[in-house]
Amino acid sequence: MKHHPTLFILRSQFWYIPAIYGVISILFACLSIWGDRYISSQFLPNFFYVDLALAQTLLSTITSSLLTMTTISFSTIMVVLTTYLSQFSPRTMQDFMTDVYTQRILGVFIGGFLYALVLLLLIRDTKQELLFFSPTLAVIYAIVCVGYFVFFVHHVGRWIQVSNLIHHITRNTIESIHHNYDDAIEEVPDEPWKDWESEEVKLVDPLHIHSKQAGYLLVIELEELIEQASQDDLIVKIEVGLGDFLEGGMVLLSIWGKTSHLDTALYERYFHVGEERATIQDIDFGLTKLVEISLRALSPGINDPNTAISGIRALARILTVLAKKNLHRSYYNDSHQALRVIVQQRHFKDYLYKCYYQIRRPGTEDVSVLAAIIDSLQLVAAQNNKQIKQTIWEFSRYIEEGIKKEDMLDLDRVYLNEKLQKLAIQTDQSQNYHPM
Incomplete structure (x- = not known):
C-alpha cells in the first residue's frame, strides 16, 4: 500500500502520535461520563458502583501518578538524546525521537493523564452518587500505563546500545532502497x-x-x-x-x-x-x-x-x-x-x-578496522556481478594506497595480505594481486 509523502513527514514529527492519543483520550472521557449517566444505571447491579467521593480520590491519584510517569519518561528521553549527541552522532537523535514505540509510550502516558484529568472535571457537576464506567476504566488505563512504563525502561535500555541503533539505521536504509529503486537487469534495453x-x-x-x-x-x-x-x-x-x-x-x-x-x-x-x-x-x-x-x-x-x-x-x-x-x-x-x-x-x-x-584515514591507524574495511568490500563483491567486482577491486587499490606500509609490523602485514588476497580471489583479480 502506497502512503502519501506528506503522511510520512507528518508521522516523523515527535508530537504527532501523542497528540492523537491525547485527543482520543479526551473523547473517551466524555464517552465514559455519558455511559455512567445513561447506561450503567439501567443494566448493572449495585455491586459494581463506586461512590462519587471514592471516584474523585481514585482519579486524583491516577492523575498525579501518570503525570509523574510522563515526567520521568521525558527525563529518560533527554538522557538518551544526550548520549547520542556526545557518543554517536547528532543525526542519530532523530531515529530515537521518531521511533514508533517511543511515541506510543508517551502517547499512552499523556492520554491517560488527560483522561483522568477530564473525568475529574466532568464528574464534578454530575448529580449521580454512584459511578461505574469512569472510575473502572481509569483504573484499567492506569494498569496499562504501568505495563507500558516497564516496557519503556526495557525499550530505552535497548536503544542506548549502539548495536541496536546501527541495526535500526541499516534496516530503515535498506527498506528505503527497496522502496525507491528497481532491481537491476543484465541487459538494459536501448532508449531510442x-x-x-x-x-x-x-x-x-x-x-x-x-x-x-x-x-x-x-x-x-x-x-x-x-x-x-x-x-x-x-x-x-x-x-x-x-x-x-x-x-x-x-x-x-x-x-x-x-x-x-x-x-x-x-x-x-x-x-x-x-x-x-x-x-x-x-x-x-x-x-x-x-x-x-x-x-x-x-x-x-x-x-x-x-x-x-x-x-x-x-x-x-x-x-x-x-x-x-x-x-x-x-x-x-x-x-x-x-x-x-x-x-x-x-x-x-x-x-x-x-x-x-572519511573512515579510511583514521582506519589505517588500526589494523582491525582496516581488515574490517577489506572484509566489507569482500562481502559486497561476493553477492554482485562482474562490473561491481571490478569497481570494488579498483576501489581497494585506493584503500591500499593510504596504508603506511613502512610503519607496519610484519605480522600485521601478513594478516592484511591474507585479507587482500581473499578480496582479489573474490573479485576475480588473482592475477593482478601483489602483496604489500
Whole structure:
C-alpha cells in the first residue's frame, strides 16, 4: 500500500502520535461520563458502583501518578538524546525521537493523564452518587500505563546500545532502497530517444522553476511528476538531489515545451521540504549516520574500534543491496514511451567512495578496522556481478594506497595480505594481486 509523502513527514514529527492519543483520550472521557449517566444505571447491579467521593480520590491519584510517569519518561528521553549527541552522532537523535514505540509510550502516558484529568472535571457537576464506567476504566488505563512504563525502561535500555541503533539505521536504509529503486537487469534495453531527443532539448532555452521554500529536500513524487509532465506535454529535468538544502530562489526544475500558460505550482507541490533530513528517499542520509558513528568511535576521546567495525559491516550490508539496484536510470518515460523526466543519478562507485573516504584515514591507524574495511568490500563483491567486482577491486587499490606500509609490523602485514588476497580471489583479480 502506497502512503502519501506528506503522511510520512507528518508521522516523523515527535508530537504527532501523542497528540492523537491525547485527543482520543479526551473523547473517551466524555464517552465514559455519558455511559455512567445513561447506561450503567439501567443494566448493572449495585455491586459494581463506586461512590462519587471514592471516584474523585481514585482519579486524583491516577492523575498525579501518570503525570509523574510522563515526567520521568521525558527525563529518560533527554538522557538518551544526550548520549547520542556526545557518543554517536547528532543525526542519530532523530531515529530515537521518531521511533514508533517511543511515541506510543508517551502517547499512552499523556492520554491517560488527560483522561483522568477530564473525568475529574466532568464528574464534578454530575448529580449521580454512584459511578461505574469512569472510575473502572481509569483504573484499567492506569494498569496499562504501568505495563507500558516497564516496557519503556526495557525499550530505552535497548536503544542506548549502539548495536541496536546501527541495526535500526541499516534496516530503515535498506527498506528505503527497496522502496525507491528497481532491481537491476543484465541487459538494459536501448532508449531510442536518448541519441537525439536529449541533444535536441539542449538547443532550446528551458523555463526554470525556482524553489519558494528553504529546507532539506525530503521527497520527490516522481510518478506524479511524470504524469503531470505527460498531461502538459513537457520534458522536465530535476536540478536538485534528495538531501540537498534548498534556499529560496534556487533552481528546482528546468522545463522544455509549451510553457506560456504553465502553472508552476502544479510542479512545485511534488517536492517536499523539511527542516531536517530523513531517510524516506534520501539514501545518503542513512549512510552518513553510519559513517559518523564509525568516525566518532575511532576518535581519540572514545577509541572504540569494535563499534567502528560494526558500522563498517552495516555499510557493507547496505552497499550489497544498493549494488543490485538500477542506480543508473536517469530518464523516465510516460505510458507512450515519450521522455518526460530527467534525474541526475549517482553511480555505485560514488556511494562506495562516500561510505569509506572519511573512515579510511583514521582506519589505517588500526589494523582491525582496516581488515574490517577489506572484509566489507569482500562481502559486497561476493553477492554482485562482474562490473561491481571490478569497481570494488579498483576501489581497494585506493584503500591500499593510504596504508603506511613502512610503519607496519610484519605480522600485521601478513594478516592484511591474507585479507587482500581473499578480496582479489573474490573479485576475480588473482592475477593482478601483489602483496604489500
